[in-house]
Amino acid sequence: MTQKPYRLYGSEVSLFTGKVRAYLRWKNIPFAEHLSDAQTYKEIIVPRVGFPVIPVMVGPDDETLQDSTDIIDELERRHGEPSIYPSSPRQRLAALLLEVFGDEWLVIPAMHYRWHYNRDWVIREFGRMNMPDARPEEQLEAGEKRAGPFANAALLLGGTPDMHRAIETAYEGFLDELDAHLAVHPYLFGTRPSIGDFGLIGPLYAHQYRDPWTGDHMRKRAPRVAQWVERMQQPPQPLDGEFLPHDEIPETLLPILQRMMREQLPVLADSARQLSAWLAEHPGERVPRAIGMHDFTLEGQTGQRIIRPYSLWMLQRVRDYYRTLEGAEREAVNALLQQVGGEGFQQFEDPPHLLRDGLSVKANGAD
Template sequence: MDHFILYGSPISYFTGKVRAYLDWKRVAYREVLSSAEVYRDVILPKVGFPVIPVLETGRGEVLQDSTDIIETLEQHIGGPSITPAGGVQRLAATLLELYGDEWLVIPAMHYRWHHNRDWALRAFGELNAPGATPDEQWAIGSKRAGPFAQAAVLLGASTPEMQAAIERSYEALLAELDAHFQAVPYALGSRPSMADFGLYGPLYAHQYRDPASGALMRRAAPNVVRWVQRLESQTTPLGGDFLPHDEVPASLDPVFRRQMREQLPVLADSVARLRDWLAAHPAEPVPRAIGKHGFLLEGFEGERIIRPYSLWMLQRARDVYRSLEGADRERADAWLDRVGGQGFRLLPDGPRLRRSGLSVAEDR
């Protein structure tokens, strides 16, 4: 049943997320490198815009967006589910996917483009021109990688002070995750969930593979390295369990506190900004960024683009939260209070969104 094709690349954040899911789930697939020809002949015609990962099914259907790919496969293939039955664990998993996908992109881009730049330029060149010499690849990468290299600054890593704050925050996160993975194999037990795949995108494809970042991870967080390697391995046993009694391990409390402290205010402000933007631009497609706003990290003020796509992922977490009733809701509230998540409980819901390419549209 070798009928799936994954178009992507080793250096790609979201390809890493999907690949780890496919491998753990023992899905038979073939990975095709997203070379310039593949973008031209497959991705652009089938998807309509240049992006990876793209998953093609045996029937020629094309799925794009790591979250949609994984959720669609979960509905169609058997095997152990990556979604916990317990509501609080489900909420925690969706929140960590939001954190991995939409917040850890800041350190991932900062370290890649400010500490691994030459390596990354050559890796981009190698993707485009696998047969060229390393110097030629570096030159090709320098031309092609422009928008990606610019992303670090647009996402917030724009001043030396903020870059230092990003490094302080990331190194503290590594220590927090290291303590967690010393005690528990995956985020929520001995079975991976969307939390793990979401965290894996940045922590594998950038922070483990990029040489300077990988050296930092090996030095500072050997248990995070072992977690990466478990998910990277194609022979990790399929199975395991989520912790009993819908428990979210206390060893993750510092990580959720960090998310609530760092990412939630940005999301809350983005909801308000998107509402204003939609009122001012009726019937226009929502761009990938709707201006910029200020943000705080480790006490430093910075500026970053406002990404409507993040709000589609926030909506997924809000949907899980709002679906919880009775005792489940009470336990979720108690857990959110424990991790500084009052802001998430009280967040006013913005306009209902659906995904539209790499941005969103109002879901009327």
């Protein structure tokens, strides 16, 4: 009996749908994608998940999966080799770090460019996807209604006017670094995409490639990144390729890892301190999606953004793996971390162990 395909509820404009879709295509897993219009949210997503969110995956046995990282990890468990997780310690740690960088940091330029360069276009897209059968003027009205929270999120994530130039300079620096790497390797760690590639593809496809102004910008400034996006979205050879031998970390990846340690890690370290304090002060309370505001710095410019506990759950995946390493493997990884300015990762003060709780977290053991 032929197994039913998975059902993916999402949208082309959705960052995390782009991540899951690319994975499904490379893994050659049969799936049917369904547009998350207003009716789908009302009749399928909210009843199954409890809140409006995409992507949502429904499996062959009608089970529901939510959260792009959890979806991918469950499908890796079910569908086996070839894995998108390198087995060697330096590559695996670096791939996990770059997933966090893509998911939780590149969202800043993704949201900034979308709402400050592509706003009119994306409002029409939101309306078209929310009400695909409506008249254009009705779609525009629906898009305007949906746009407000997302446009505000761009500001909450750090995209305030005083930070625009710094965000753009940092993003263009990252584009240049990734473009230089892709001149040598088709993916981050060789000829097979890793979980790090899938972390990067979400913002780099759904926002930065597909949105018109930023897509044109990418193709002109970093054409090899645009070609990588196309490979990731339409893999020429699913299930093919290898990671580099001997646990090699390409020299061309070091500037990107250095960027993460310089830009994102201090924010994560402060988030951990703030969350630990919040949990001590609010015993038994559910952790909200944001627990205040704090500073972040890009290109010498300091702004403010929300403190997102969920980002620490993502980093915890990397920290948990790091703690399993011993002996020569730990030494090899520590040497890499020293090379990229990752002393703060080695000395990171973890909050209590976390479980994902919807779009936020809860301390392991909390009700």
